[in-house]
Structure formats: structure tokens, C-alpha cells
Amino acid sequence: DAGVIQSPRHEVTEMGQEVTLRCKPISGHDYLFWYRQTMMRGLELLIYFNNNVPIDDSGMPEDRFSAKMPNASFSTLKIQPSEPRDSAVYFCASSFLTSGKGATQYFGPGTRLTVL
Amino acid sequence: QKEVEQNSGPLSVPEGAIASLNCTYSDRGSQSFFWYRQYSGKSPELIMSIYSNGDKEDGRFTAQLNKASQYVSLLIRDSQPSDSATYLCAVRTSGTYKYIFGTGTRLKVLA
Numbered sequence: 001d002a003g004v005i006q007s008p009r010h011e012v013t014e015m016g017q018e019v020t021l022r023c024k025p026i027s028g029h030d031y032l033f034w035y036r037q038t039m040m041r042g043l044e045l046l047i048y049f050n051n052n053v054p055i056d057d058s059g060m061p062e063d064r065f066s067a068k069m070p071n072a073s074f075s076t077l078k079i080q081p082s083e084p085r086d087s088a089v090y091f092c093a094s095s096f097l098t099s100g101k102g103a104t105q106y107f108g109p110g111t112r113l114t115v116l
Numbered sequence: 117q118k119e120v121e122q123n124s125g126p127l128s129v130p131e132g133a134i135a136s137l138n139c140t141y142s143d144r145g146s147q148s149f150f151w152y153r154q155y156s157g158k159s160p161e162l163i164m165s166i167y168s169n170g171d172k173e174d175g176r177f178t179a180q181l182n183k184a185s186q187y188v189s190l191l192i193r194d195s196q197p198s199d200s201a202t203y204l205c206a207v208r209t210s211g212t213y214k215y216i217f218g219t220g221t222r223l224k225v226l227a
Contacts, residue, residue, distance in 0.1 A: 042219035
């Protein structure tokens, strides 16, 4: 399996522009997570989906952020308009729940976003 | 109070020594605990998961869980320079499949 795929790997944009990050989870996984990682705040959960349905988006910082999962093999995280404080590494992770205890999350390589 | 707390380090240990990494959590109902390793510029990868009180061993790694004290630790025996990385503690919050990560402890193993 190719693992979790994210694109682009690097994105540099100017303040006010729209940014779209993409994720392809591991085939057969039923959970998908979007995280943001910064030096100051560490790894923060933004939103997660189960079977393509958003379950908890309480970590989405504000209305400028939105996420969708139109099907089991694709998800997007959109920032509109982008601001310099959005600069971070954004990770997508997927997992397959095999028991009530939780499951291993497999992380993608991340997208390093820089907003100038 | 942060939900999952770790000492940021760096924790420096000589090669061959035991490295001890600690994590405390605030949600008393949490049932699932994970340790991830993250090399600089890379994504986190799972080292171990633990669900029951006590110790769980896997090779050079031992995870320890004490739910009464809300404490989970990771021991790395015979530390190698290749173990130098940031170690993230993650807790699955009760009643959800939401995982909260600590900010990580940076480990440096000195050759």
C-alpha cells in the first residue's frame, strides 16, 4: 500500500489567498484526521471523519477553515482567506477501527504551508 | 491545564543507557494511550499502544500505564543514536475517537 498521500508537500502563498490541501487515506480505512503542527502548539487535531462524515470539528480554528470528504478516498482542507499565522505543517492521518480501544493512526508526509 | 503534558526536553542520555519519557493526562476516563516517534521533518509513526495498567514490552521499548495517577511512560533500553527524535504521547479521549497529543519530548542519544 502507498500509505497516506498528501499534496502538495510544500505550499507558499500570500496572505489573503485560498489554500487547498489534499489527502488520500489508506484504502479501507474508515477514519480520517486532519492535524496542524507548530513549534508553539504541537500537534493539534482540527477535524476528523468517520465513513466520510465529519464527527468533530471543534479544533477548526475559525470559519476560514473548512474540510470535506466527498468519498472514502479523498479529503480536502481549505483555508480562505489565508493568514501568516496559518503557517504550519498540516498532517492527514487515517486509521481502521478494529476494536473499541482505538487504532493506529497512519500519518501522511504532511504539507508545509507558508503564508507570507 | 493542558490535556496531555510532556516535558519538552531535550532529554540527553548516553548511548546504551535507558531513556525514560513521561506523560500525564487530564481525562480520567481515557482508555487508550499511544507513543509516537517523530524524526525532524518527518511525520509521526507509532511505537506502542497500551490500554491496561502495568507494563507492555516490545523489543527495547516498554510502555507503562498507571490510570490512578493518570500517568504513562515510555522506557527505551540500550538507547541508540538512531533513537534521537521527538516522542509524542497521545491519548484517546473517553467516549470519542479523538486523539489528543502532547507537545512531545525531544530525546538526544549521545554516541
